[in-house]
Amino acid sequence: MELYVDSANVEIIKELNQWLPLDGVTVNPSIVAAEDKELFPLLDELLKLSKKHLHVQVLSEKKEEIIKEAEKLHSISEKIVVKIPVSQQGLAAIKELDTEKIKITATAIFTVTQAFSAAKAGAAYLAPYVSRLDRIEQSGVKMVREMQEMVELNDFSAKIITASIKNANQVKELIRTGAQAMTLSPEILIQSHQHPLTDQAVEMFRDDWINKFKNYNLDSKLK
Numbered sequence: 546m547e548l549y550v551d552s553a554n555v556e557i558i559k560e561l562n563q564w565l566p567l568d569g570v571t572v573n574p575s576i577v578a579a580e581d582k583e584l585f586p587l588l589d590e591l592l593k594l595s596k597k598h599l600h601v602q603v604l605s606e607k608k609e610e611i612i613k614e615a616e617k618l619h620s621i622s623e624k625i626v627v628k629i630p631v632s633q634q635g636l637a638a639i640k641e642l643d644t645e646k647i648k649i650t651a652t653a654i655f656t657v658t659q660a661f662s663a664a665k666a667g668a669a670y671l672a673p674y675v676s677r678l679d680r681i682e683q684s685g686v687k688m689v690r691e692m693q694e695m696v697e698l699n700d701f702s703a704k705i706i707t708a709s710i711k712n713a714n715q716v717k718e719l720i721r722t723g724a725q726a727m728t729l730s731p732e733i734l735i736q737s738h739q740h741p742l743t744d745q746a747v748e749m750f751r752d753d754w755i756n757k758f759k760n761y762n763l764d765s766k767l768k
């Protein structure tokens with residue numbers, strides 16, 4: 546499963562890259578707007594921090610403009626995967642773009658049917674919004690399972706990148722679906738890796754060793 550951070554904050558991504566096996570970065574217009582930076586220089590910085598892909602969303606809502614923006618974003622770097630919302634205009638743009646050349650993430654997906662048409666039109670990634678479905682009394686995780694089934698039954702090559710994830714239980718359940726990718730906010734990435742019993746275990750190991758041998762490192766034992 547590919548793992549992404551859903552953020553445009555360069556400092557935070559640098560920190561996360563130090564300890565997490567991240568494959569790259571995903572952004573949307575709201576996330577970029579929160580940074581108060583010029584888009585293109587920011588994308589250059591984010592590209593350097595993205596090992597595999599940087600997923601960047603188009604802004605226009607009309608097919609012709611979406612296509613132009615997708616081509617512009619792709620010309621910056623092949624590492625950029627262009628995010629296009631699955632509106633009618635968005636689907637029309639995906640259908641028309643050369644998806645062999647330009648990788649597309651079909652985003653803002655809320656139904657299996659939207660995912661089906663996006664995959665059929667050539668999208669490389671499908672981004673279902675898990676928490677936004679949970680918020681309207683549906684199950685985001687269930688929808689991801691159904692999408693997974695639809696992709697397999699149709700033999701599509703599209704990968705599911707689960708998005709809009711708000712708690713550690715969703716993270717666990719989504720990992721168990723076998724979805725091919727997941728993007729998490731920095732907060733959820735940190736929260737879902739923390740456990741008080743891990744900290745307690747590390748503390749106990751240190752105390753037991755120090756009580757017996759004083760220095761808590763392998764130096765003295767290696768000589």
Ligand code: E4P
Nearest residue numbers: 551571572573672708709710
């Ligand atoms: C995914 O590509 C989106 O950027 C994001 O996950 C949407 O999440 P939100 O519901 O937290 O805005």
